[in-house]
Amino acid sequence: MHIDGKVVPLHKTSDDQATPSPLARLPVVLTQVRDKAALQLKQGLQALFDNADDTLFEMADKAQNNVDQNTFFEAMRDLRLKRKSIERGFLQRFFEAFDGLGQYDTSEPTLSKAVDYEALALVPNDELERTVALDAMVAKVLSRDGFALGQLSTRLNALISRRVDDASNPMGPAMLCDYFLEAGRDLGVEIKVKLIILKLFEKYVLSDADHLYAEANQLLIATGVLPELKAAPARRTSDRSSASAGERQAPAASVKPLDESVQEMFAALQELLLHVRGSVAPKLEAGSEVQPISTNDLLRLLSHLQQYVPEPSSPEDFDLRNQLEQLLTRVSVKSGKSRVVGGMDEDVINLIAMLFEFILDDRVLPDSLKALIGRLQIPMLKVAVLDKSFFSRGSHPARRLLNEIASAALGWGARDDHQRDALYVRIEQIVQRLLNDFVDDPAIFSELLAEFLAFTGDERRRSELLEQRTRDAEEGRAKAEQARQRVQEVMNARLLGKTLPEVVVRLLQEAWSKVLLLTWLKQGEASAEWQAGLQTMDELIWSVDPQDPVDARLKLLELVPGLLKALRDGLASAAFDPFATSEFFSQLELLHVQVLQQLAKRSAEPQTPVPAMVEVVEEIVLSAPHERLSDETTFELPADDAGLLWVRDLHIGQWVEIREDEDSSLRCKLTAIIEPGGKYIFVNRTGMKVLERTAQALAVEFRRGAVRLLDDALLFDRALASVIGNLRRMTTR
Structure with a gap:
């Protein structure tokens, strides 16, 4: 499982929650404390999952029967599949807890209660085991690092209006365990596996709580937050878990004994x-x-x-x-x-x-x-x-x-x-x-790893921002193309085969099409505004060619004022050129006068010049901005084509290499599949769009060996x- 090495807080406000005032924002130093702690917690979670496979595999190897062995193997698979979502969920809850510090606390304070073991006898055995294990984990951290945590809570209370104690501190062991349990609530594993995972959480995340609190306190002291508090005593090396100690206290000029x-x-x-x-x-x-x-x-x-x-x-x-x-x-x-x-x-x-x-x-x-x-x-x-x-x-x-x-x-x-x-x-x-x-x-490797993860994290955040912009732009372009196709359809349905004044055809094609396009994009095809736009177009066409219906002249006189207003309002909403609009309306006025005269049969010849007429014999094609020549295939591959099946198995985030010619190739990541049309959008490692293909075109390139999937499994593991x-x-x- 590949870890993308990034921490991206998702600050979302629920629909029913008022937007917080500027006074409710976190102080800058607390944001720094949060981000530094998030990096350490993320690294601890990565170590947890990196070692979970080995631990569960060892348990499976020692299992007494096939049922237990399958339980551990299924747990390994479940963890692999849900690893990223658990990491994201944990960090999201951690960020949300910090955001909560900036909100005013209107609830009554409550005292945290110790675990009542007599009451626990009433809950199911699985829940009991988990609760006892959690309580023991939290108690161990509090007994070992409670002094530093207490100082951190005191310093937080000096900065915010909301009161926190060790139990409600976002960095306290109780809250950290809660984030982890909530993030992994969908894990479909048995209680004995959950207890193993909890022990791993204690070993790789909670065992380093002293670093978490020490760095947070140091940041706050550096900015003048209660520097007079007595410093927390350094934790003895013997207090650390053997795994953590092994990584931080690497032997100098001596071989590490094998466990x-x-x-x-x-x-x-x-x-x-x-x-x-x-x-x-x-x-x-x-x-x-x-x-x-x-x-x-x-x-x-x-x-x-x-x-x-x-x-x-x-x-x-x-x-x-x-x-x-x-x-x-x-x-x-x-x-x-x-x-x-x-x-x-x-x-x-x-x-x-x-x-x-x-x-x-x-x-x-x-x-x-x-x-x-x-x-x-x-x-x-x-x-x-x-x-x-x-x-x-x-x-x-x-x-x-x-x-x-x-x-x-x-x-x-x-x-x-x-x-x-x-x-x-x-x-x-x-x-x-x-x-x-x-x-x-070997301690130099830990130092270089931390620095490199920080560097790639920054790089990844920048590329993901550009990637998101690329996706948004492509989705917008696809929606605009869909709107353009729909507007073309309704215009051709009304104009194709008709002979109409040239000015009306131009007005509809050059101006009213833009009004319909914007209406479709903003309001949708089921909206009253879209139907009104179509009705205005129908009324305009009828007004210049009434086909001698009964009472046509009276109907036209009643129709024209409302029609002109609808046209004027629509063109204004689309920001159409006012000079061109004025010219259109001048010519339209002459047309309507001519139609009224013809209907009144005041003379055999019209008293106004005959307008230029055109017959619409070709389908109207609306031009799209930045339209490019298509490089797609001109034929359809069968649905069961091997290349097409390969393309349909591609997932967002996968990397491919496409050979452009004999000497050069392009590496790019699939960032979006745009529907309708099924366009595959690829970006380079900076998040910039470099390629666009349909499924058919990609399948053809795959069949001729010009595209291959890059294996993103861990290099050392593959080797x-x-x-x-x-x-x-x-x-x-």
Whole structure:
């Protein structure tokens, strides 16, 4: 599941709620507190979901029967499908709670009550288990970080009129648990799975509450909000969960001990790697004394090699295993002993080398970015040597950094000027920083990941804003086209085949069509205004060609004043040129005088000049602004055509690559499918429209191999799955 890395507050006012006054808006510093906290909470949720699969898979593996095993597998699937909606729902409720701080509290204050365990005996067992678990989670945070939370509540009360306590504080554990439960209320999982997910929420979100409150208090102190309050004591390292401590307190120059699940995962990989072991060995005469080098010595050798990684112009020339082998040979010759890498370390080297072989051969990753990512082989190898959970933990900072870089680069086009592009420059800075500064402390990956997520979050918000504008414009254009077609239909139905004064035909085609167009767009076809517009057109046509009905002259005299007023009002509402309007009405007046004279039969010849008459023999086609020549196919593909079925499976947000010619291709994201007409609108990674196709045209391009779907699955995960698949095939030969 791809995480888009963005926090976009949706500040909506319900229909029955009055618009808040400016006095009810949040102070700027509270907005900063909210946004900073939202970023940390979002990262905690991502870590939760990244690890949920591993946890549930492990539970399924240990299940005593098929029923329990299926329960955990179904829960994994349900979480994957609903992950994004839960993250969005949680953050939306968090933002809404902060918005509520700016509203005046007109309700009576109520005291929060402790859980009554006797009363809980009356509720269903599932609800009881959940409530007890939640109460324990909240109590643990309050006992551990209650002092800092209390200070935060005090500072909030100094800024807003609404009173908050630890239970109603938007950043308090009770509220955070409430947001999470509400966001995940549609999860169709059993209570034992819900309790596991709640424990993960405690481990990856609530365990970092001290950082949440410390940063919020610091922001408020920096702006002068109750700086005199005594600072909260720092939480002991032992108080943190083991997972959080592992990420923040990375070992320096020491290998992280393997826990049971990591050990099992890596042992399984080692079994697959057995037949390629021995490929990293010095080239010395047979019979030389063999002496393995320690892991710390290996890290020193890799740090030496790290200084000689080639520039991005030729990453394929850097063979990691070959370079290390040459270095081992030089060390061995100098020492007189055959220095070899230990079995576990060699397995890590081979695995990283194979992963990067996949990455550098990946069709999804753009070539210009491959060159940069290829330079990360040694830093990634070093962190994998230090911490084997790199291969088993999806939330590992180094692994996530690699995935986030690849995800951000998905829409990178071959024609992009990478030397000037902000994304390329930022990735280049990350690569250079790792090559220059990473020795043996993996904490640098967490720091760089946080910075990169903040950068891509800003980029994504800008592109989504432009994307929304693109969608709005395309939907407006489609609606205008629909209106134009409808106006053409009603005009042709009334004019085609008739011979009418030229001025009337021009008036209807050039002026009244605009009135009808605006009426259809604003009021709709079922409106009284649309029917009135059609009636005015019918009356105008009849008024210049009454076909000698009974009492036509009397009817015309009664009709003309109202007709002229309706015409004048309609043209004014459409902002039609007043000079052209005046000319039309002058000519129309002469026409009506002539018709009245003819009806009165005052003379055989009309007393006014005969108007120019035209016969409408061709369908009226109204011009559309910025009309382009269609590049669509001229035939219809059958409904079961393979290309058409592929197109209909496309979803909003998916990336495709379209080959424009032999030398260039375009990467773009499907942002909208416009109905009617089924137009597919594509944008580039900045959100700007770059392509428009019908389903038929896309299907034809798919059939001739000119368009393909880009796999947006996580790069490292795809690479690892491919390598494991290749190793399994090699072992079965």
